[in-house]
Amino acid sequence: MRMRMLGLVAAIVAVAIVAAGYGWWRWSHPGLPDGVTQTNGRIEAEQVQVAAKTPGRVMEVLAEEGDFVKAGAVLARMDTRDTKAQLLQAQAQLLAAQRTKEEAVAAVAQREAQRTLYRRQYGRTARLNKSGYASNDQLDQARAQRDAGDAAYDAAVASVSQADAAIEAAKATVQQIETVLEDAVLVAPRSGRVQYKLIQPGEVVGAGTPILTLLDVSDVYMTVFLPAKVAGGVRIGDEARLVLDPAPQYVIPANVTFVAADAQFTPKSVETADEREKLMFRIKLNIDRDLLARYATVVKTGVRGMAYVRYRSGVEWPATLAVKLPDEPR
Structure with missing residues (x-):
């Protein structure tokens, strides 16, 4: 009888210890409120080639x-080295085009003076011819000189336009080669x-060959998948929390920036309510850029962890998911 009583007491004590332990675990790990869900994911960042x-x-x-x-x-x-040699050649062509324009401008001034002279001579000859003091041959000759002067002047003006076009083409070539040097x-x-x-x-x-791959640590996010029942309530801008496996003592704030319009995983045929529950939608959780800027030197990708997404507005975050960040690196 005594042994039975001791066994009963021992069983009661064991149950009490288990209950106390479970109670402590529940206190330190409270359940998520209705409106907050959890899933796992991996920290990623945009790659730039x-x-x-x-x-x-x-x-x-x-x-x-x-x-x-x-x-x-x-x-x-x-x-x-080859590009710099091409630049010197293009600059020399530009200088030559500029000098050609200077010569063309001088030729315009010369042709304008000749045109003025020939027009005056034609005017005097025409008056003399009308008075009978100049023959028709002299008038025809004066008219031919006048027309030749006008044509020479027009040609000189056209040469200036051609020189301007050559200068612009040479400038474009120089600019193009300078751009190639900048891109080098x-x-x-x-x-x-x-x-x-x-x-x-x-x-x-070759052109377009990647030299380096750069991770943009100002665009860091975690991609997760949520069932249709939960994803239907998630909106762009909803709050989320990230807890990473290497540092579970910290809670990182994030926001929903993308919700897939189509399910990522679906059964072959979606007919019953149970099958619809299997639909999974991709959700993207971005960490704030200003926050990332403060920790840019220590941000790492590929780290796995848990994501907690609030899909009902007004639901309070549990104390265990209050934002907690490490000291900023110096």
């Missing part, structure tokens, strides 16, 4: 994998981290 615009030899690559670079930083340079210096289009170094100095590449 830094590529050669024109074919040529890569002279140097100034960034290494893992480097954090700011927008506008020089990442690589192409060999531009590859700069970071935005701040980010170098993920891959794809080309080594000395390699010859």
